[in-house]
Amino acid sequence: MRTTVGIIGAGPAGLLLARLLDGAGIDSVVLESRDRAYVEQRQRAGVLEQGTVDVLRAAGAGERMDREGLPHDGIELRFAGRRHRVDFPALTGGRSVMVYAQTEVCKDLIALRLRDGGPLLFDAEALAVEDAATDSPRVRFRHEGAEDVLECDYVAGCDGFWGVARKAIPAGLTRVFERAYPFGWLGILADVAPSHDELVYARHDRGFALLSMRSPSVSRLYLQVPEGTDVAAWSDDEIWSELDRRLETDDGFTLRRGAVTQKSVTPMRSYVHEPMRHGRLFLAGDAAHIVPPTGAKGLNLAIGDVVTLARALAHRKETGSAELLDAYSATCLRRVWQAERFSYDMTTMLHRIPGATPFEDRLQLARLERIAGSRAAETDLAEGYTGLPFG
Ligand code: APR
Ligand code: PHB
Numbered sequence: 001m002r003t004t005v006g007i008i009g010a011g012p013a014g015l016l017l018a019r020l021l022d023g024a025g026i027d028s029v030v031l032e033s034r035d036r037a038y039v040e041q042r043q044r045a046g047v048l049e050q051g052t053v054d055v056l057r058a059a060g061a062g063e064r065m066d067r068e069g070l071p072h073d074g075i076e077l078r079f080a081g082r083r084h085r086v087d088f089p090a091l092t093g094g095r096s097v098m099v100y101a102q103t104e105v106c107k108d109l110i111a112l113r114l115r116d117g118g119p120l121l122f123d124a125e126a127l128a129v130e131d132a133a134t135d136s137p138r139v140r141f142r143h144e145g146a147e148d149v150l151e152c153d154y155v156a157g158c159d160g161f162w163g164v165a166r167k168a169i170p171a172g173l174t175r176v177f178e179r180a181y182p183f184g185w186l187g188i189l190a191d192v193a194p195s196h197d198e199l200v201y202a203r204h205d206r207g208f209a210l211l212s213m214r215s216p217s218v219s220r221l222y223l224q225v226p227e228g229t230d231v232a233a234w235s236d237d238e239i240w241s242e243l244d245r246r247l248e249t250d251d252g253f254t255l256r257r258g259a260v261t262q263k264s265v266t267p268m269r270s271y272v273h274e275p276m277r278h279g280r281l282f283l284a285g286d287a288a289h290i291v292p293p294t295g296a297k298g299l300n301l302a303i304g305d306v307v308t309l310a311r312a313l314a315h316r317k318e319t320g321s322a323e324l325l326d327a328y329s330a331t332c333l334r335r336v337w338q339a340e341r342f343s344y345d346m347t348t349m350l351h352r353i354p355g356a357t358p359f360e361d362r363l364q365l366a367r368l369e370r371i372a373g374s375r376a377a378e379t380d381l382a383e384g385y386t387g388l389p390f391g
Contacts, residue, residue, distance in 0.1 A: 012106060014285075014306075028119075097385065127164065188263050208350045209221070211247060276332050
């Protein structure tokens with residue numbers, strides 16, 4: 001099999017890249033190790049930055065998002081029993097976010113790809129990227145039990161944190177930056193109307209809690225739990241009671257309960273792989289970097305990477321110049337590190353860090369007070385949350 005761009009992974013990064021390349025007249029083949037139902041049901045994040053919304057619309061993939069997505073103009077910070085609303089448009093010159101699940105973005109992009117006839121192979125597991133530093137890189141893969149080779153001009157490693165693409169970059173040329181957090185998030189999906197009309201990020205002495213949503217009738221809620229927590233150790237009642245405690249306010253907030261339809265625990269880490277390119281292999285999304293979910297940046301970073309990559313490949317096709325491809329890694333990493341900083345700040349401001357001293361606890365509260373009391377500090381949060389421009 002032969003194509004111009006071999007794309008490994010049909011998450012948001014791989015799927016949007018295929019769509020953008022299609023628009024630029026560049027052919028590609030997408031290889032996805034899982035089946036379609038798995039990819040379309042996987043529960044992930046749900047907040048799209050302004051820039052992500054704009055890109056999906058421009059790519060012709062925004063129709064259902066605009067119908068079913070929930071535009072949000074702010075978030076609420078909750079601490080010490082108080083609430084503070086951060087008004088995004090007022091602080092950022094009109095920017096906001098859209099609550100629309102990553103799984104829905106994937107469904108929309110898969111439907112478009114299949115409708116337009118572009119190759120998208122499910123049950124196709126990439127085994128290795130070979131000859132990445134030459135002019136004819138290849139992806140070895142297994143499809144429906146048989147091994148095959150995809151010959152390419154370029155390979156895009158959009159295969160997430162556990163993928164194989166990264167391994168094709170020699171260790172001697174690589175630097176990895178990493179931080180694990182000694183806690184995770186227990187997340188539930190519940191059939192109940194959200195108890196607040198915007199996302200609520202709560203810092204509480206018992207740990208962090210987040211109230212989010214998927215639709216006017218489905219809530220998504222999270223609790224900070226110790227690292228290695230088994231989801232089976234928490235009954236639904238215990239989860240609701242703990243959410244009640246951590247989301248409590250002096251003005252008597254009440255949390256609506258409903259049937260829990262899904263439960264899982266996600267670990268938290270920060271991770272950056274440098275560089276994001278080796279020869280004709282380009283890494284994008286979780287294959288190159290992970291952020292803790294507190295800032296809702298993971299999906300948006302993946303989108304930023306593939307916008308930059310698609311533009312660079314189109315530039316190469318139109319002008320013959322590899323200038324933008326050569327700049328790909330550095331361009332993406334500038335934005336990646338800003339998102340790493342933002343996600344780290346949000347995470348350390350809102351979670352109970354095991355072993356934190358009383359002094360550090362007070363500093364956490366002082367950081368929140370500062371945001372609530374200073375337009376400059378609040379603007380920094382609003383700019384980070386609604387997203388920096390794509391490079
Ligand atoms: N061969 C083919 N496909 C693979 C392989 C492989 N060897 N390894 C992994 N994959 C697939 C996975 O099954 C998955 O569908 O690659 C895809 C990677 O998708 P994501 O993990 O969603 O990563 P990405 O597209 O970069 O999107 C980042 O995902 O984890 C969230 O919070 C993160 O929202 C962010 C987003
Ligand atoms: C979600 O709805 O899944 C969600 C929202 C905001 C976050 C993380 C996850 O910061």
